[in-house]
Amino acid sequence: MTDKNLSQLPPVNAVLNSLTKYGINFQMYDNVRVEPTDHSFLDAIKYAKKGEFDAYVAVGGGSVIDTCKAANLYASSPTSDFLDYVNAPIGKGKPVTVPLKPLIAVPTTAGTGSETTGVAIFDFKELKIKTGIASRAIKPTLGIIDPLHTLSMPERIVANSGFDVLCHALESYTALPYNMRSPCPSNPINRPAYQGSNPISDVWALHALRIVAKYLKRAIRNPEDREARASMHLASAFAGIGFGNAGVHLCHGMSYPISGLVKNYKPKDYNVDHSLVPHGLSVVLTSPAVFAFTAQIHPERHLEAAEILGADIRTARIKDAGFILADTLRKFLFDLNVDDGLAAIGYSKADIPALVKGTLPQERVTKLSPRPQTEEDLSALFEASMKLY
Numbered sequence: 383m384t385d386k387n388l389s390q391l392p393p394v395n396a397v398l399n400s401l402t403k404y405g406i407n408f409q410m411y412d413n414v415r416v417e418p419t420d421h422s423f424l425d426a427i428k429y430a431k432k433g434e435f436d437a438y439v440a441v442g443g444g445s446v447i448d449t450c451k452a453a454n455l456y457a458s459s460p461t462s463d464f465l466d467y468v469n470a471p472i473g474k475g476k477p478v479t480v481p482l483k484p485l486i487a488v489p490t491t492a493g494t495g496s497e498t499t500g501v502a503i504f505d506f507k508e509l510k511i512k513t514g515i516a517s518r519a520i521k522p523t524l525g526i527i528d529p530l531h532t533l534s535m536p537e538r539i540v541a542n543s544g545f546d547v548l549c550h551a552l553e554s555y556t557a558l559p560y561n562m563r564s565p566c567p568s569n570p571i572n573r574p575a576y577q578g579s580n581p582i583s584d585v586w587a588l589h590a591l592r593i594v595a596k597y598l599k600r601a602i603r604n605p606e607d608r609e610a611r612a613s614m615h616l617a618s619a620f621a622g623i624g625f626g627n628a629g630v631h632l633c634h635g636m637s638y639p640i641s642g643l644v645k646n647y648k649p650k651d652y653n654v655d656h657s658l659v660p661h662g663l664s665v666v667l668t669s670p671a672v673f674a675f676t677a678q679i680h681p682e683r684h685l686e687a688a689e690i691l692g693a694d695i696r697t698a699r700i701k702d703a704g705f706i707l708a709d710t711l712r713k714f715l716f717d718l719n720v721d722d723g724l725a726a727i728g729y730s731k732a733d734i735p736a737l738v739k740g741t742l743p744q745e746r747v748t749k750l751s752p753r754p755q756t757e758e759d760l761s762a763l764f765e766a767s768m769k770l771y
């Protein structure tokens with residue numbers, strides 16, 4: 383499984399050659415939509431049901447890997463309704479109890495870390511928001527992290543997928559701690575995939591953040607810098623292991639309507655025919671406002687993150703941690719020519735009520751924010767993200 387653009391590029395070629403060389407009988411589906419929707423998931427599910435495959439190989443970014451997880455799940459549970467496994471309150475959030483087929487994920491971005499997570503995200507067209515399916519059962523059986531697959535990524539795809547790694551690390555490190563979440567599920571099978579920050583996910587998040595600080599700019603600016611591209615590819619998987627267990631919070635929760643309500647934005651370097659706000663861009667644009675807001679709780683973690691990202695904190699006061707991290711992020715984004723806030727991708731103040739409305743059902747992640755938020759808080763966060771510099 384892959385997308386149309388990648389089907390012409392070296393990573394897919396390498397996989398097809400390998401399958402052919404070892405005499406594996408296969409079919410290729412290259413109709414994955416970049417930033418998948420419920421419709422595009424359903425198309426892949428139909429294909430998977432019809433093919434009755436023994437195993438799946440997903441070659442691509444998060445869009446491809448997520449689509450393949452959904453195809454595997456519903457082909458393995460053919461009588462289920464699409465909404466059965468979709469996160470509540472949008473879907474029924476049923477636990478997965480059927481066995482799935484093996485899925486080998488070959489990521490080509492750096493990235494979503496989707497090769498490590500039990501999450502598949504799609505844009506629910508009817509509601510104009512992104513939501514997803516979250517269950518350990520859909521985690522790929524194997525991830526093949528080969529940095530050569532990232533060498534063909536154009537500049538903005540490296541940048542935007544790298545911002546996703548940055549936010550996965552920052553959000554999972556600052557998420558509500560696992561022992562402060564409530565209520566406890568009545569049965570362990572109902573435990574959410576995202577359990578809150580914990581000592582194990584912290585290790586992965588911090589390590590990924592250090593790599594992002596050292597290598598993201600280099601990976602964006604120089605496609606020949608193999609050390610930087612390889613390091614970011616690993617950071618993507620590391621951050622995935624971190625957030626896949628701890629979860630993410632407000633940048634991601636607010637990103638889902640930012641992507642879902644897209645107007646005419648056509649990002650540079652994306653070889654697609656529809657408007658889209660790339661996932662990494664949709665999460666990073668609110669990051670300065672979000673961390674200025676959440677730093678009240680665990681300010682020391684926010685300050686530590688700012689320091690890792692290059693801030694000089696020798697004379698910093700702990701109560702300024704949020705502003706320091708926000709300023710550090712703004713500078714980081716400015717240096718990388720990122721669009722100047724939500725206004726630059728087509729939103730205005732008049733869109734804020736719809737953006738807030740689209741964030742409210744994202745409780746799976748917004749409840750992991752260390753600081754609870756009201757509708758007014760969300761409104762203020764969107765407003766503060768209209769312009770960054």
Ligand SMILES: NC(=O)c1ccc[n+]([C@@H]2O[C@H](COP(=O)([O-])OP(=O)(O)OC[C@H]3O[C@@H](n4cnc5c(N)ncnc54)[C@H](O)[C@@H]3O)[C@@H](O)[C@H]2O)c1
Binds near residue numbers: 661
């Ligand atoms: N499952 C998870 O845990 C998880 C986590 C974060 C994001 N996501 C989801 O993943 C999706 C975003 O995935 P993504 O950022 O990896 O990008 P993507 O899969 O949407 O791909 C973006 C573009 O990059 C191109 N591309 C990918 N690899 C390339 C390469 N090596 N060379 C040239 N072009 C290449 C693709 O063809 C596409 O046009 C979103 O839908 C997002 O919501 C999922």
Ligand SMILES: [Fe+2]
Binds near residue numbers: 494546550634661
């Ligand atoms: Fe993400």
